[in-house]
Amino acid sequence: MSNAVSRRGFLGASAVVAGGFVFLGVETPANAAEGPAQFPSSVSLYREVYQNWDGVVVTDALWTCAPANAADVVTVVNWAHQQGYTVRARGYRHTWSPLTVAPGTPADSKVILLxxxxxxxxxxxxxxxKVRVQTGASMEDLLAYLSDQGYSVAATPAPGGITVGGALAINGHGTALPALGENRQAGQSFGTVSxxxxxxxxxxxxxxxxxxxERTFDRSNSExxxxxxxxxxxxxxxxxxxxxxxxNIRCLNYTDINSGELFAAPEAMTDRSLSKLLDAHGRVGLIWYAFTDRPxxxxxxxxxxxxxxSRLTLTPYNYLFADNLPSPVPQLLGNLIxxxxxxxxxxxxxxxxxTDAGLTALGARDMWGKSKNFLNWVKPTTLRVTAGAxxxxxxxxxxxxxxxxxxxxxxxxLAEYQxxxxxxxxxxxxxxxxxxxxxxxxxxxxxxxxxxxAARPVEGHPEWDVAVxxxxxxxxxxxxSNEFYSELENYFSRLPANQGLARPEWAKRFAHTAAGAWTDTAAMQGEIPASFPEWDWAVATLNKYDPHRLFSNPLINQLLS
Structure with a gap:
């Protein structure tokens, strides 16, 4: 059996049996004698396997530490500089892109996870x-804390099990536009968490x-x-x-709008086409299952x-059916695996x-409650899939x-492949x-x-004010799938100039060839940087503040060279 098939078997078995994966990261404590040379004794140290969301990035058991405070972080970083290690911040590993560590990183690598x-x-x-928050806090905990204090945000990524630092690293986003006639509230931003x-x-x-x-940069500082x-x-x-x-939010869920109507050509729109729904409500998200006609x-x-x-909700994650899919879904999933x-x-x-049955049975077609109960709606136990965006x-x-x-x-x-x-x-x-x-x-x-x-404005086009x-x-x-992703990326590279500008989503898979993601060298070194007017300046600034490249890895070295 090939490694790929073995991995698919593992992924599928865990998804069917447990509704998700059990991370391989079992902590193995280490003492000073076992650990890397001269590692600070005051900082907790252990070995742990790193595994990302879709299970594609898996490493050997790597040295991992848990700093108690920011001073410990600085201590570890300076130790790493002296010992020739790289330092990789590790949150909840809810990512598809190997921006933390590379797949297969061996145990003897000079890398320390933080x-x-x-x-x-x-x-x-x-x-x-204003809220001051350390970057290891989860977005779910942050939203709960803000709600207790009478605050919120316009949108965040759907999974609550990601860190604030992780969301910022890849400009995590949710779904948020103002409805027509809606006024922006004080403190409200319709862009990404960044x-x-x-x-x-x-x-x-x-x-x-x-x-x-440690150094603090105010937003007014250009750097x-x-x-x-x-x-x-x-x-x-x-x-x-x-x-x-x-x-408070009213959450409505529909499964009766045909894809032809929802995605109609502009000249053939109805009141239930996407743009019309956005005009009426502002915040709309779509999940279109493959080979179906009702998103x-x-x-x-x-x-x-x-x-x-409307049904009152008191907690987030109100789509329980997504974690307990009924027959024949598990059986068909097993067939795919x-x-x-x-x-x-x-x-x-x-x-x-x-989805039809679950929304109805749970009374989830029409719900109402505090914003935090709807901003986070994807649990860590949902089906683990890979993503390109x-x-x-x-x-x-x-x-x-x-x-x-x-x-x-x-x-x-899709029909051509079928x-x-x-x-x-x-x-x-x-x-x-x-x-x-x-x-x-x-x-x-x-x-x-x-x-x-990826959602930064495009110079010379102030009218381009939304991100799809x-x-x-x-x-x-x-x-x-690699070939399919590659064809989609070719579509985006040929996007008509009057339609907008396309960029990859950093947390997901991108730069595909038939060999896989992140293998299209021409895109990584040419097309992608060209879509960011300050790319070279940003790379130079990050290099200035980390000239020893402690905060880097193979993919980052290739992309931000």
Missing amino acids: DTTKHLTSMQISGTR NLVLSLTAVVWDESQQRYV AKAFLTHLGRALITEVTLQVMNDY WVQVWQPTPNKPLL EGQDWVAPAFGNAILAA HVVITSRSNIQRVVHDFTTFYSAK GRGEYPVNSALEIRITGVDTPSQVDVVGAEAPALS WLDLVTLPDTPH
């Missing part, structure tokens, strides 16, 4: 609509002291924009974020008072049927055209819509857009 989730989790309101930063504290090289130290989305090329210990007053449409509408027929890829259409339709920066008036053209291409390409007996996609196409990371929504004079955010995130998910190692 677990931020055990102790670097404090948070405190630090003024009106655009909420008012100040940040990073561990940087101090030339005068010849050592690494701060290099750190706001850093892809793991920096180590941030704490940030101050702007927040808004808390609010799952999620609408989150700020609603102060509970509608009569065993290589019977032709069951993908049946699997997609079974998932849709389970791009974002198109465009104008609001262009959203329907962008989505119509892409879904038309995607559907035709005609050859190939099924590269067996999960879903997910669509989110946000604003861009515009500095005008930051409550700091002189703030600039995050230099490396197009995320394709499938089971890891699905045959022909």
Whole structure:
């Protein structure tokens, strides 16, 4: 049996039996004699296997430490500099891209993982609509804390089990646009989490002291924009974020809108087409299971008072059926894992049927409650799939055209593969819509857009004020998926200039060839950097503050050279 098939068997078995994976990271304590030479005795040290969300990035048991505070972080970093180690911040590992460590990193590698989730989790309101939070805190805990204090944000990534630092590293996003006629609230930003930063504290090289130290960068400091989305090329210990007053949300879930109507050409739109839904509600997300014709449409509408027929919710994660999918879904999933890829259409339709039934049975078609109960809705126990995604920066008036053209291409390409007996996609196409990371929504004079955010505005196109995130998910190692992803990326590279500008989503898979993700050298060294006007400046700034490349790894070295 090949390694790929063995891995797929492991992934599938864990998903069917447990609804998700059990991380391999069993901590093995170590004493000073066993650990790396001269490692600080005051910092907890152990060995741990690193495994990411989809199980594709798996390492040997690597040296891992759990600093008790920011001073410990600085101590470990300076030790690493003296001993020739690299330092990789490790959160909850909810990522698809090997921006932390490379797959197969051996146990004797001179790399130390720094677990931020055990102790670097404090948070405190630090003024009106401001929260100071360490980067190991989870987004779920942050939203709960903010809600208790009467605050919230417009949108965050759907999984609550990611760290604040992880969300900032890859400009994590949710779904958020204002509805037509909706006024922006104080502290509100419709872009990514990176655009909420008012100040940040990073561990940087101090030339005068010849050592690494903590330094705080206010958002008004032009150099701060290099750190706001850093892809793991920096180590941030704490940030101050702007927040808004808390609010209530009405969440509506539809599964009765045909894809032809939802993704209609602009001239053929109805009131239930995507752009019309965005105009009415602002916050709309879509999950379109492969080989089905009725997407799952999620609408989150700020609603102060509970509608009569809405179900009150008191906690996040209200789609329990997503973690306990009924028969025949597990059986069909098992067929896919065993290589019977032709069951993908049946699997997609079974998932849709389970979604239909689950939404109705749980009273989840119409819910209402505090914002935190809807901003986080993906649990760590959901099905682990791999993901490749791009974002198109465009104008609001262009959203329907962008989505119509892409879904038309995607559907035709999927049918083309199916005609050859190939099924590269067996999960879903997910669509989110946000604003861009515009500095005008930051409550700091002189703030600039995050230099490396995929959602940064496009110079010369102020009318391009939205980001359309197009995320394709499938089971890891699905045959022909690399070729399929490559064809989608070629589509984005040929995007008509009047439609917008496409960029990769950093947390997901990108730069595909038939050999896999991150293997398209031309894209990594040419097309991708060219889509960011301050790329070279940002790379130079990050190099300036880490000239010894302690905060790097093979993929980062290739991308941010």
